[in-house]
Amino acid sequence: MPLANLPPIREVIRAHGLSADKRFGQHFLTDPNILSRIAAAAEPLNQGTIIEIGPGPGGLTRALLERGASRLIVIEIDPRCAEIAREIAEEEPRLTVIEGDALEIDVEDLGPPPRKIVANLPYNIATPLLIKWLRTSAYHSDAINLMTLMFQREVADRLLAKPGQKTYGRLSVLTQWRTIANKVMDLPAGAFTPPPKVRSSVINLNPLPALDDPDLFQAMERTTAAAFGQRRKMLRQSLKAIRNSEEILKIACLDGSRRAETLSTSEFVALATAAG
Numbered sequence: 001m002p003l004a005n006l007p008p009i010r011e012v013i014r015a016h017g018l019s020a021d022k023r024f025g026q027h028f029l030t031d032p033n034i035l036s037r038i039a040a041a042a043e044p045l046n047q048g049t050i051i052e053i054g055p056g057p058g059g060l061t062r063a064l065l066e067r068g069a070s071r072l073i074v075i076e077i078d079p080r081c082a083e084i085a086r087e088i089a090e091e092e093p094r095l096t097v098i099e100g101d102a103l104e105i106d107v108e109d110l111g112p113p114p115r116k117i118v119a120n121l122p123y124n125i126a127t128p129l130l131i132k133w134l135r136t137s138a139y140h141s142d143a144i145n146l147m148t149l150m151f152q153r154e155v156a157d158r159l160l161a162k163p164g165q166k167t168y169g170r171l172s173v174l175t176q177w178r179t180i181a182n183k184v185m186d187l188p189a190g191a192f193t194p195p196p197k198v199r200s201s202v203i204n205l206n207p208l209p210a211l212d213d214p215d216l217f218q219a220m221e222r223t224t225a226a227a228f229g230q231r232r233k234m235l236r237q238s239l240k241a242i243r244n245s246e247e248i249l250k251i252a253c254l255d256g257s258r259r260a261e262t263l264s265t266s267e268f269v270a271l272a273t274a275a276g
Contacts, residue, residue: 003066005091009059013193018057018080028056029120029150031191035063038202041184042118042148045069049111053102053119053129056081058088060120065092073110075102102129108136108143116146123196126151127171131221134178137207138217147205148184156183156201168261169231170224177220177265179205219272227260227271234259239271248274 007015009030018028029035038060039045046068055061055074058081064072065088073096076082082099089095098105103125107115121129130149137144151159154167159175160183161168175181184202189195211217222242230238236256239245249256251274254267263271 003062003088003091006058006062006088009057009062010193012057012084016057016080016084018084028193029059029187029191030057030193032059032063034185034187034191035059036067037185038120038148038150039063039067039069039118041202041204042116042146043067045116048114048116048145049073051075051107051110051115051117051119053117054078054081054122055085056120058084060118061085061088061095064118065094070094071111072096073098075100075105077101103132106136107133108140113142114145115143116148117144118148120150123152123198126155130171131174134174134207135217138178138211139214141210144207147179147207148202149205150187150200150202152196153186153199153201156203159203159205163262163264165261170228173224173263173265173268174220175205177269178217179207181205215276216269216272219275220268223272223275224260224268227263227268231260235263235271239275242275 013028045064050064050069050072052061052064052072052074055076061074072094074085075098076085077100079099082097085097089097107117133144133147157167158169158171159181161172182204184204187200189199226241227235227238234257235249236245238260239248246256248271252270254271
């Protein structure tokens with residue numbers, strides 16, 4: 001098997017003098033058992049296109065290939081890590097390497113569907129990437145079929161938080177509105193090189209069908225930003241950033257004395273629809 005010709009990940013890191021670059025939010029995952037479990041969470045992998053963001057030294061890349069990915073595209077902004085990925089591609093024709101910024105690349109243009117994104121996301125761009133992909137799936141039903149993503153634990157907690165919880169916020173609403181979200185696992189710091197100061201979690205996000213109203217996602221972004229931007233204020237105050245808050249609340253049939261953290265996803269949809 002061609003992958004067997006490749007040296008161990010830790011040896012690759014040493015051979016390339018690779019150290020995590022804070023500019024790219026890097027923490028390299030090297031535990032082979034955990035890498036295999038992450039890849040398994042996205043199975044089946046032998047259909048359509050698998051997309052990985054920030055492959056680093058290639059641990060997850062190898063795990064995805066070993067578990068049967070038939071077409072894998074990796075996007076890497078760090079030239080050092082892109083070179084490592086190209087070395088794997090020399091052994092594996094199933095792998096395509098794109099050197100570039102994932103924030104500037106539209107995943108719906110990469111390979112045939114069904115598309116799955118499986119990634120240990122760079123910490124510094126995890127949230128904007130997720131918002132970008134939620135927006136994409138809102139407009140295109142076949143753009144993304146599954147996202148198996150690793151986040152800082154505090155971000156993962158926000159994704160799964162419910163109304164009334166301290167971590168419930170804008171990201172919670174948008175994620176739970178547009179996907180079915182489930183935690184796959186929590187990861188120990190020792191699984192990474194170097195060990196991060198924060199804990200991490202892997203989440204599976206299954207996008208829901210595209211919206212009938214193409215303007216609703218943008219309206220939800222505006223509404224949640226306004227409501228949670230001043231989360232300690234009552235809605236009649238925080239929503240003034242959009243337009244006449246009393247009019248919006250009346251149309252949505254919501255009490256203006258409530259605060260953002262008490263609203264359900266469906267209530268935010270009512271607000272966004274009313275705000276237009």
